[in-house]
Structure formats: structure tokens, C-alpha cells
Amino acid sequence: MNLQLRPALVIFGLLTIVTGIIYPLAVTGIAQVAFPNQANGSLIIKDGKPIGSSLIGQNFTDPKYIWGRPSATGPMPNNAANSGGSNLGPTNPALTDAVKGRVAAYKAADPAQTGPVPVELVTASASGLDPEIGPAAAMYQAHRVAVARKVPESQVRALIDAHTQGRQWGLFGEPRVNVLELNLALDELKA
Known part of the structure; x- marks a missing residue:
């Protein structure tokens, strides 16, 4: 032994x-x-304090900000300690009701916007923590943000264009906009 x-x-x-x-x-x-x-952690620092990570979405609900993808994390949105999708299938009534509610919220936030709400703004991702949205989803919100901030919509659209990142190495993924970084740039706009 x-x-x-x-x-x-x-x-x-x-x-x-x-x-x-x-x-x-x-x-x-x-x-x-x-x-x-x-x-x-890819932290974003403002005035010497960390305000978020460029890798984890944040819950923006104020009309003057671009809103990101919905988060399926619970009990609070964008909870990095509880990453995961909702696991609701396409025929689940709870998913249908959630999407209808989110579409209604976008329509109520900007009644002048008559186009269809981009699907990524009303469906959560697999991780529930997406920090980015597509340029079309950001542009969809430009009018609401411009009205709330009392700035020309063209100025908001120019900022969205400036913060749009292309495909990685020109090949992989889709063009995207980091919501937190764009919202910080919006905060620097002068009315």
C-alpha cells in the first residue's frame, strides 16, 4: 500500500x-x-470610473438613448452572472406575447416611426448580453433619439455611421454598433 x-x-x-x-x-x-x-474585462472608463464593458450589454430605457437587444437574463436585464437565452421556442405563446409587447413599446416610444421594428430589437440573443446591434436597428431609433435630445436627426445618423464597425477582417460577422459606446458619444452632443 x-x-x-x-x-x-x-x-x-x-x-x-x-x-x-x-x-x-x-x-x-x-x-x-x-x-x-x-x-x-474590456472596461469603458469615464471620469476615472468604470461605467461598463464593451462586451456586455446594458439596459437603456430612456428615449434619448439607443436601446440594445432585449436581455433574457433574470431577475434583472443584462445580468452577466446569469447569462443565457430564454429557451422559448418560436411557437411558444410567451415568446409571441413578449415580442408583441416589445414592438408596442417601440411604437409607443416613437409614433412617428412607421417602419417595421427590426427583429433584433424585439428578440433576445442566445447569451442575453449582446452589447451590439446592427446599423439598421440603430438607424431605426435615430428619430426618437434626435427628438428627445433636440438635435438634428442627421447628426444622430452621422454618429451611428461613425460608430458602425465592419465585418471582422472584412469576412466574419455582420456590421455592428456598440450600444454603450454610441450612447456615450450621444451624451457628448450639444443641443
């Missing part, structure tokens, strides 16, 4: 040190050197 126990304990100790201490410290160190912004 002693012949087997001692090597097992030595291997257990060595693997604990290698995989529990050395490897995590090495990976953390490399990440801090090579990708410091991403390793620290």
Missing part, C-alpha cells in the same frame, strides 16, 4: 502546483502583457 500511496501523493502534489498555480499564473501574465484591455 505504501509503495502506491507515496508516488500517487507526489504526482497529486506536482499536478496541483503545475495546473493550479503555475499554469494559471502563466496564462494570466501572458494575457496581461499581450491583451491587457481584454484581460481586464
